[in-house]
Structures are given as structure tokens and as C-alpha cells.
Amino acid sequence: MMLDLPKCDVQSQSDNKEVLIRVENVSKKFCRSLKKSLWYGIKDIGSELTGRKYEHELRPDEFWSVKDVSFELRRGECLGLIGRNGAGKTTLLKMLNGLIKPDRGSIEINGKVGGLIALGAGFNPILTGRENIYVNGSILGLSKAAIDAKLEEIIEFAELEEFIDAPVQTYSSGMTVRLGFAVAVVLIEPDVLLLDEVLAVGDMGFVLKCFRKIDLLIPKCAVIFVSHSMPQVSRIATDIALLEKGKPVYQGKNVSEGIDLYYSKFDVIPSFYVGELVQIISILINGQPSLDTTDTILVERLADIEIQITLKVSPQFKHPEPFLVFYDAEQRGIAEYIYEEKLPLENINGNVSFKILIPKVIFSKGLYSITVGLSESKDGPILMRAQSAAYFQVKAEKNLWTAFQLHGESTQVI
Structure with a gap:
């Protein structure tokens, strides 16, 4: 409109x-x-x-x-x-x-004003994509010649060359959005x-x-x-x-x-999937408990982060191998930590406790979750995977849309 x-x-x-x-x-x-x-x-x-x-x-x-x-x-x-x-x-x-x-x-x-507010808004589902372009242009007061001049650009931008003469009601949601966006930014200017x-x-x-x-x-x-x-x-x-x-x-x-x-504004609610042979006892992030709490633990960017995890593991697994996966707030996988120490973890009376120190966290500012996993041995079957078992928030002065904010030194070259 x-x-x-x-x-x-x-x-x-x-x-x-x-x-x-x-x-x-x-x-x-x-x-x-x-x-x-x-x-x-x-x-x-x-x-x-x-x-x-x-x-x-x-x-x-x-x-x-x-x-x-x-x-x-x-x-x-x-x-x-x-x-x-x-x-x-x-x-x-x-x-x-x-x-x-x-x-x-x-x-x-x-x-x-060019607006794309509701999916399919302004389109007649019975008409074809081409016909809807002309209808929208006419409503906006454009002449047929003006619409003709931009028609191919709209179709090309929307990537609908093969479907432009099909009824809009046969379009997928993505195709409808592509057509709507093209009309909003190309036709209207x-x-x-x-x-x-x-x-x-x-x-x-x-x-x-x-x-x-x-x-x-x-x-x-x-x-x-x-x-x-x-x-x-x-x-x-x-x-x-x-x-x-x-x-x-x-x-x-x-x-x-x-x-x-x-x-x-969002409550931090862990979503667990835990195998029957493994139980999470505690997770500490920089000494702060992260289980059974809705509080978010704050970590300054470029500061160290220490994660201490205690698990109850069936005694039959003597040397289990842990791994961690980090996700951002959009649940995109960002990084993974695999236990590669020379000395294997010991299962002591059914308890496995380990501490991981990650120096100088370079994540961009935002909310992150940690998924905790445990396998029977290196490259062995997975015993447990706890999705979003813990959360922490990285604080920083700048906000970027990338996952990492690299830290380095630069000098001027003359």
C-alpha cells in the first residue's frame, strides 16, 4: 500500500x-x-x-x-x-x-510508503503473479507503460520466471514473500x-x-x-x-x-534429553550454578570462562568422553569443545566431574546455550546429550551480527 x-x-x-x-x-x-x-x-x-x-x-x-x-x-x-x-x-x-x-x-x-507487513497482503490469490503486479501498480497510480518498464526487473528479483503466470494461491510462502518484496522495493521505489x-x-x-x-x-x-x-x-x-x-x-x-x-526478557528454560545411564548433578559457569535457575550468568567478552560439570554415570563406563556444543540465541551451532586431554576421565564410584577452562571468549555479545554430551569412549556411542543444559550471556561494548568478534593487533604500514 x-x-x-x-x-x-x-x-x-x-x-x-x-x-x-x-x-x-x-x-x-x-x-x-x-x-x-x-x-x-x-x-x-x-x-x-x-x-x-x-x-x-x-x-x-x-x-x-x-x-x-x-x-x-x-x-x-x-x-x-x-x-x-x-x-x-x-x-x-x-x-x-x-x-x-x-x-x-x-x-x-x-x-x-512501501510496506510488506502480512504474508500475501495485497495479492489476489486467484490472479497470477503477473496480473497481481499490474493490479498493485494500478492501485498505486502507475501507468501500464511504467509497470511494463519495471516488470522484468520485478520478476527477475523475485526469481519467479517459471511461475509468474501461475495463480498466487499455488505459490509457497517463500515465493509469495519474494513477489511482495520485489513489488515493494522495485515497483514503488x-x-x-x-x-x-x-x-x-x-x-x-x-x-x-x-x-x-x-x-x-x-x-x-x-x-x-x-x-x-x-x-x-x-x-x-x-x-x-x-x-x-x-x-x-x-x-x-x-x-x-x-x-x-x-x-x-526471556526465561532461561533448559531443554533436556538425558540418557538413562547418565544424570547431570551440577553445572557451574565461573563458579555460579546454572541448573534450576532462570538467572542468566554474565560473561565479559575476552574474559575466561570456566565450566565445571558433575555427572552421575553408570559404573560400567570407566572412561567416558565429554563434549560441549555452543549455540547462539537463534539456536545456530557456533562452536564445539571436544575433550582431548592425555589423561582420560575416571569414573569414581559412579561420579564423573571435570572442569573446562576456555580462555578469552571471542563470541560476539548475546545469549548462548551449552549442550552437554557424553560418549562411552572416544568415537564411541553417545550415552547422553542434554540440549541447552546451561545458558550464559556475553557482554561487550559493540554488537555485531556475526558469531565471532575477533581480537587482534593492527599496525599502520607506511
Whole structure:
């Protein structure tokens, strides 16, 4: 959808500081009851028609989906909008795109808006992909000649050459997103781009293509990017806003601080799979117990991390071999530790205890989990694997979207 508002001259350098989005104290409420929602809607329409003032206070069964959100976004800036499911992110984007009306506050947008908010939104499932491109272009006020000029670029970007004349209802979710993204960024050439989880269903090749396109667009427009993938957010965001139950709990340009706060909102719940012959007694990270707790252990980047694990193992296994696997918050495997000491572990009266010291942890800042495993012997059958048995959070000044932040020395060459 496009809001065709007066477009400012983008040629001068001063326009790089132009405010394209201004949101002031915006709030939106919904009703949990369908019957009451219909009745409240009729009353609100009547109030507007008669000119009566209505303060939009909460009525029975109503709740604030978005409450008192304010921000400005300039050309060349990207706002990473994060929060748990139901925090109000999509509702805010729908108000920015003009799909729904705020109950309080004001929204000012300068320029054309390209939005990809809901999967398949704006597409007629019965029409073909080609026909939907023309329909969207016509709604946006583009002539057939203008659409023709960009048609091949849209099809090529969406990678739908073989399927463009098939009905959209036959498309997979990834194909639909590809077409929607291509229409939003190629056909519209937006001043304001709204993206809501559009990269969550694409394959890796298309995700990288989207990032390249967004990199080219950001200097020319303002972008609001909604995602649950913090590496993706830190990859492109210049600003960040964290919503919780509709309210902003963090706003600013310190993207890493906002992501840290986002991670802290989740309970740390281990997910165990333990073999019958092995039992985890305790796991200590830098001396702090990590079992049976929801507290996250903090580790400074480049500091040492000491992991001490005590297991109860069936006496028949004399020299078991432990291994550790580290995962990031997105559950991507980051690193693995394999026990390679010369002296094998001893099973002493059914107890196996060992300590691992990892010097100068180079993980980028973020939340990490440790999976603990034990095999019968080197390269032998696995006796136990405890997924996400312990968690720790790496603290650092900078936030990167890569898994590792390398530490080294550099000198100038003259």
C-alpha cells in the first residue's frame, strides 16, 4: 500500500536529514470480545459523525495494543523494531501504512510508503503473479507503460520466471514473500519502507539478496525493520525500539543495549534429553550454578570462562568422553569443545566431574546455550546429550551480527 504524500527534493545534501516519519504519542486499542468490539465500533462511528469528543479510555474487555509510542526517523536511518510476540509491532506498522487508524496521537509520513507487513497482503490469490503486479501498480497510480518498464526487473528479483503466470494461491510462502518484496522495493521505489518479518521464510540466497537491496535503499529512504532475528536487526539497524505489551521500554541509537534488554526478557528454560545411564548433578559457569535457575550468568567478552560439570554415570563406563556444543540465541551451532586431554576421565564410584577452562571468549555479545554430551569412549556411542543444559550471556561494548568478534593487533604500514 502507498500513501502518496508530497515528496521532498532528495537531491540536496540537507535532505539526508529530512524527517520522513514522525510519530507522536500514538496508541491503539482492541477488544477481546467480538460482540463488544462491534458495539464499541458503532458507538465510535456515531461519536465521530456527531462531532462528540471521545477520550478513547479503555472500556470493558479492551486493552492497549500500542500505547504512547513516539519517534522520528530520517532519510538514511533504519529503525529495528523488536519485542516478543504480541508486543504491538505489527499493529504499529499497520498504523504507519494507513491500514488501521490510531485511537490517539498523530502520524506524519512524507513520501511514498512501501510496506510488506502480512504474508500475501495485497495479492489476489486467484490472479497470477503477473496480473497481481499490474493490479498493485494500478492501485498505486502507475501507468501500464511504467509497470511494463519495471516488470522484468520485478520478476527477475523475485526469481519467479517459471511461475509468474501461475495463480498466487499455488505459490509457497517463500515465493509469495519474494513477489511482495520485489513489488515493494522495485515497483514503488519507496521513501519509507516497512518490513515485518519478511526475511523469516526466505531461503539464504534470497535473504542475502534482500539485504543487498536494503543496503542500497537505506541512504535514499527510511526503513522500519521488524524481526525476531537479532543478528539481522544488528546487521542493518541504526536505531532500535523495544516494545513490551504495546509500550516502548527502550528507544535509542545504542542497538546493542536494546538487544541485550530484549534477550533479558526471556526465561532461561533448559531443554533436556538425558540418557538413562547418565544424570547431570551440577553445572557451574565461573563458579555460579546454572541448573534450576532462570538467572542468566554474565560473561565479559575476552574474559575466561570456566565450566565445571558433575555427572552421575553408570559404573560400567570407566572412561567416558565429554563434549560441549555452543549455540547462539537463534539456536545456530557456533562452536564445539571436544575433550582431548592425555589423561582420560575416571569414573569414581559412579561420579564423573571435570572442569573446562576456555580462555578469552571471542563470541560476539548475546545469549548462548551449552549442550552437554557424553560418549562411552572416544568415537564411541553417545550415552547422553542434554540440549541447552546451561545458558550464559556475553557482554561487550559493540554488537555485531556475526558469531565471532575477533581480537587482534593492527599496525599502520607506511
